[in-house]
Amino acid sequence: MIEWFEDLTLGMHFKSPEKRLTRDDIKRFAAEFDPQPYHLDEAAAEQTPLKGLAASGWHTAAIAMRLFVEVRPFGPHPLLGIGVDELRWLAPVRPDDVLHLEGEVVKLVPSEKKPQGLVWIKWTAFNQRSEPVYTFTPIGVVPRRPA
Amino acid sequence: MIEWFEDLTLGMHFKSPEKRLTRDDIKRFAAEFDPQPYHLDEAAAEQTPLKGLAASGWHTAAIAMRLFVEVRPFGPHPLLGIGVDELRWLAPVRPDDVLHLEGEVVKLVPSEKKPQGLVWIKWTAFNQRSEPVYTFTPIGVVPRRPA
Numbered sequence: 001m002i003e004w005f006e007d008l009t010l011g012m013h014f015k016s017p018e019k020r021l022t023r024d025d026i027k028r029f030a031a032e033f034d035p036q037p038y039h040l041d042e043a044a045a046e047q048t049p050l051k052g053l054a055a056s057g058w059h060t061a062a063i064a065m066r067l068f069v070e071v072r073p074f075g076p077h078p079l080l081g082i083g084v085d086e087l088r089w090l091a092p093v094r095p096d097d098v099l100h101l102e103g104e105v106v107k108l109v110p111s112e113k114k115p116q117g118l119v120w121i122k123w124t125a126f127n128q129r130s131e132p133v134y135t136f137t138p139i140g141v142v143p144r145r146p147a
Numbered sequence: 148m149i150e151w152f153e154d155l156t157l158g159m160h161f162k163s164p165e166k167r168l169t170r171d172d173i174k175r176f177a178a179e180f181d182p183q184p185y186h187l188d189e190a191a192a193e194q195t196p197l198k199g200l201a202a203s204g205w206h207t208a209a210i211a212m213r214l215f216v217e218v219r220p221f222g223p224h225p226l227l228g229i230g231v232d233e234l235r236w237l238a239p240v241r242p243d244d245v246l247h248l249e250g251e252v253v254k255l256v257p258s259e260k261k262p263q264g265l266v267w268i269k270w271t272a273f274n275q276r277s278e279p280v281y282t283f284t285p286i287g288v289v290p291r292r293p294a
Contacts, residue, residue, distance in 0.1 A: 033212055049227060049288075056212070062179075062205045078195065079183060083234050083236060086230075086232075087231040
């Protein structure tokens, strides 16, 4: 089991469970955080470059965080992040799409001052047709194994 | 008024309205998207590096998107983004904090193939004590002025 920074290795892979999102989920999130025609109104969304109702990119990001939490890549330690590199939306996420995440450890940097390390995991979210729709590389803080 | 890609210039500044977030908002978002002790349980949060209840970083990101929408930096054109550079959480966001965004155009790249351009705006979210809590640089797509 992965428990401490020392247990993580470059190239280590993770795969999350799946999560379906509904038309109502998309509109509810958008009404609160991203009230734009792409995400709220089917007819207006048809006239945009997204050509139909699609989830807010920040909704996709939030669902990806939920899936990241469910993977528990750092074992019992809760996830603590300082930021994200290379966040990209690759394709629209539609009502009733089913997403899952796949991830790979791409960088590991032990702290010189604190008993912890930083880990970069490049995650990609795929839909039910195995199309990549979103990618992000969060920078996590993981404790080192006590001496 | 800013309406087209040509109206944007390097160094242009924006400032958003304010948004307060409550303890209930923090727990509701976290229960759905980021169910971890920092964001759900006051007593457990005290024992973590965040030393008390704090909003999910993705909740802060979603609120920042809402404030970005309210600024309407691209005039009548809805916001369409391909991704985000340099997303960093700088300090915990606590119950009843009041956030606002300040932004600056840092990069402009006209498309060679489509009648549009890409714009990078570096946004920083500040709390009611003027402390920076979050920064992100979304990459937006803005139409060019029709010939």
